[in-house]
Amino acid sequence: MKKYPKIGIRPTIDGRQGGVRESLEEKTMNLAKAVAELISTNLKNGDGSPVECVIADGTIGRVAESAACAEKFEREGVGSTITVTSCWCYGAETMDMNPYYPKAVWGFNGTERPGAVYLAAVLAGHAQKGLPAFGIYGHDVQDLDDNSIPADVAEKILRFARAAQAVATMRGKSYLSMGSVSMGIAGSIVNPDFFQEYLGMRNESVDLTEIIRRMTEGIYDKEEYAKAMAWTEKYCKVNEGEDFKNRPEKRKTREQKDADWEFIVKMMIIMRDLMQGNPKLREMGFKEEALGHNAIAAGFQGQRQWTDFYPNGDYPEALLNTSFDWNGIREAYVVATENDACNGVAMLFGHLLTNRAQIFSDVRTYWSPEAVKRVTGKELTGLAANGIIHLINSGATTLDGSGQSVDEAGNPVMKEPWNLTQADVDNCLKATTWYPADRDYFRGGGFSSNFLSKGGMPVTMMRLNLVKGLGPVLQIAEGWTVTIDPEIHEKLNMRTDPTWPTTWFVPRLCDKPAFKDVYSVMNNWGANHGAISYGHIGQDLITMASILRIPVCMHNVDDEKIFRPAAWNAFGMDKEGADYRACATYGPIYK
Numbered sequence: 001m002k003k004y005p006k007i008g009i010r011p012t013i014d015g016r017q018g019g020v021r022e023s024l025e026e027k028t029m030n031l032a033k034a035v036a037e038l039i040s041t042n043l044k045n046g047d048g049s050p051v052e053c054v055i056a057d058g059t060i061g062r063v064a065e066s067a068a069c070a071e072k073f074e075r076e077g078v079g080s081t082i083t084v085t086s087c088w089c090y091g092a093e094t095m096d097m098n099p100y101y102p103k104a105v106w107g108f109n110g111t112e113r114p115g116a117v118y119l120a121a122v123l124a125g126h127a128q129k130g131l132p133a134f135g136i137y138g139h140d141v142q143d144l145d146d147n148s149i150p151a152d153v154a155e156k157i158l159r160f161a162r163a164a165q166a167v168a169t170m171r172g173k174s175y176l177s178m179g180s181v182s183m184g185i186a187g188s189i190v191n192p193d194f195f196q197e198y199l200g201m202r203n204e205s206v207d208l209t210e211i212i213r214r215m216t217e218g219i220y221d222k223e224e225y226a227k228a229m230a231w232t233e234k235y236c237k238v239n240e241g242e243d244f245k246n247r248p249e250k251r252k253t254r255e256q257k258d259a260d261w262e263f264i265v266k267m268m269i270i271m272r273d274l275m276q277g278n279p280k281l282r283e284m285g286f287k288e289e290a291l292g293h294n295a296i297a298a299g300f301q302g303q304r305q306w307t308d309f310y311p312n313g314d315y316p317e318a319l320l321n322t323s324f325d326w327n328g329i330r331e332a333y334v335v336a337t338e339n340d341a342c343n344g345v346a347m348l349f350g351h352l353l354t355n356r357a358q359i360f361s362d363v364r365t366y367w368s369p370e371a372v373k374r375v376t377g378k379e380l381t382g383l384a385a386n387g388i389i390h391l392i393n394s395g396a397t398t399l400d401g402s403g404q405s406v407d408e409a410g411n412p413v414m415k416e417p418w419n420l421t422q423a424d425v426d427n428c429l430k431a432t433t434w435y436p437a438d439r440d441y442f443r444g445g446g447f448s449s450n451f452l453s454k455g456g457m458p459v460t461m462m463r464l465n466l467v468k469g470l471g472p473v474l475q476i477a478e479g480w481t482v483t484i485d486p487e488i489h490e491k492l493n494m495r496t497d498p499t500w501p502t503t504w505f506v507p508r509l510c511d512k513p514a515f516k517d518v519y520s521v522m523n524n525w526g527a528n529h530g531a532i533s534y535g536h537i538g539q540d541l542i543t544m545a546s547i548l549r550i551p552v553c554m555h556n557v558d559d560e561k562i563f564r565p566a567a568w569n570a571f572g573m574d575k576e577g578a579d580y581r582a583c584a585t586y587g588p589i590y591k
């Protein structure tokens with residue numbers, strides 16, 4: 001099992017002995033235990049383990065107890081804290097002062113003791129000291145003997161904990177660039193200051209010759225390769241598509257294609273080893289290679305130097321991003337095509353918040369209803385009636401994105417790995433055709449995954465952009481995958497890149513300018529790529545972005561659903577402006 005950060009729970013109390021404190025000890029600790037239970041039974045880490053909480057050894061009434069708690073949390077690997085109280089406490093003495101921990105405070109809404117008064121006081125302290133904290137205060141008064149967590153409080157605790165755990169999980173990890181800048185794509189001009197100062201991450205980089213070296217010198221697990229090759233023969237190669245895209249003179253021979261399959265399977269094993277290491281390599285005597293680069297996310301340049309000569313990375317990228325491979329069902333990796341690190345970060349955000357595989361796509365084409373009518377003679381209907389956005393990238397999209405996994409009611413979903421069934425896996429593989437790569441684009445050949453995402457999935461498209469003079473900004477568009485008339489799809493797909501995977505996307509429209517129509521969403525999108533996560537996770541992304549001090553420049557989440565640190569209120573009543581002003585004032589966490 002991997003090592004994940006824990007969430008520290010801090011039961012704070014009025015320090016007055018001789019009656020007050022004693023009367024509150026049990027209740028305060030019970031509230032802390034209830035919060036720990038809520039988190040550990042509702043939230044999981046990427047490997048399926050419950051998010052673990054650590055409670056202070058005792059209630060915290062005076063500064064010595066704060067300090068003892070802080071020391072315990074550091075020893076225990078805490079990455080964020082939630083302070084819980086039902087009474088008045090001494091804010092500056094009991095508050096969490098760790099500059100790196102995301103923080104929240106739950107002030108019990110009971111009137112026998114001034115828990116809410118402490119909440120307001122300590123949040124003022126957090127604001128005054130430049131340590132913004134989330135404030136959680138239940139809507140309805142609870143009785144003193146009621147140690148339950150009301151639904152509105154639980155929702156905020158879990159929203160904070162999910163985002164805080166994601167932020168803490170990134171800290172200290174690497175983004176690994178395999179290769180460098182791809183075709184001048186801005187997102188693949190990796191900005192190490194952003195990763196270091198905003199995410200607490202390190203940038204690692206390997207030249208792509210390292211993949212060739214390991215192939216040539218046999219620095220990979222041969223037994224696993226044999227297993228992977230057999231699996232690929234059985235589940236992928238059987239779905240090799242007709243080589244219709246390449247002109248006859250550009251088609252590879254059968255022998256060459258067979259060699260490409262072997263090559264791309266080795267690529268995948270080596271790319272994974274580069275990201276996270278492999279103890280098997282140590283047994284083989286490759287101690288250094290066994291270490292890996294501690295990468296929680298990576299990017300593969302691919303285009304163009306590599307793909308001008310070697311088979312492309314679509315197979316390894318697609319399957320690394322998928323929740324299964326020849327070793328069975330497992331946590332998806334995060335691998336950005338074209339080494340678009342900005343999109344890789346957006347994928348990482350979505351993955352850490354949902355524990356699900358993430359789609360990587362070009363935001364390729366906006367199709368108006370009129371244009372569709374003109375080129376196909378047919379009307380877009382239903383959710384697609386106002387126009388659709390074609391999400392498609394050369395073959396490197398998680399197979400989970402096919403929507404072939406289904407819930408109990410048969411609805412298409414993208415699941416956490418622990419909910420995937422073998423039938424889901426089989427159906428995702430069956431729905432995926434592996435077309436010989438388009439050799440006008442990919443001279444070295446290879447294979448591109450192709451599928452059509454099932455409609456009806458709630459999804460959130462995200463993008464992290466870097467703006468000189470401003471810094472990072474996040475874009476969020478909640479919406480749905482849609483199914484369109486097969487004849488319309490056929491015509492639109494054939495004039496796009498029919499050997500690549502397609503997801504038809506419709507954003508949820510609202511009265512905000514960027515969401516006034518489908519065209520505006522694409523027209524306001526900040527780059528060529530989007531990361532697409534299953535579910536409407538805009539609220540979680542907004543909470544997480546505020547912890548990271550990354551302003552959100554575009555989103556279609558209702559204002560009243562926004563949950564940010566209490567101090568953001570001091571920056572004005574307009575949520576968007578306040579977010580920008582707060583992020584600019586606080587600056588990145590790890591600076």
Ligand SMILES: C[C@H](O)[C@@H](O)[C@@H](O)C(=O)CO
Pocket residue numbers: 185303338362393394441528
């Ligand atoms: C056509 C280019 O080679 C593709 O890589 C292009 O569709 C992109 O994905 C650019 O992001």
Ligand SMILES: [Mn+2]
Pocket residue numbers: 337338361362393394528529
């Ligand atoms: Mn692209």
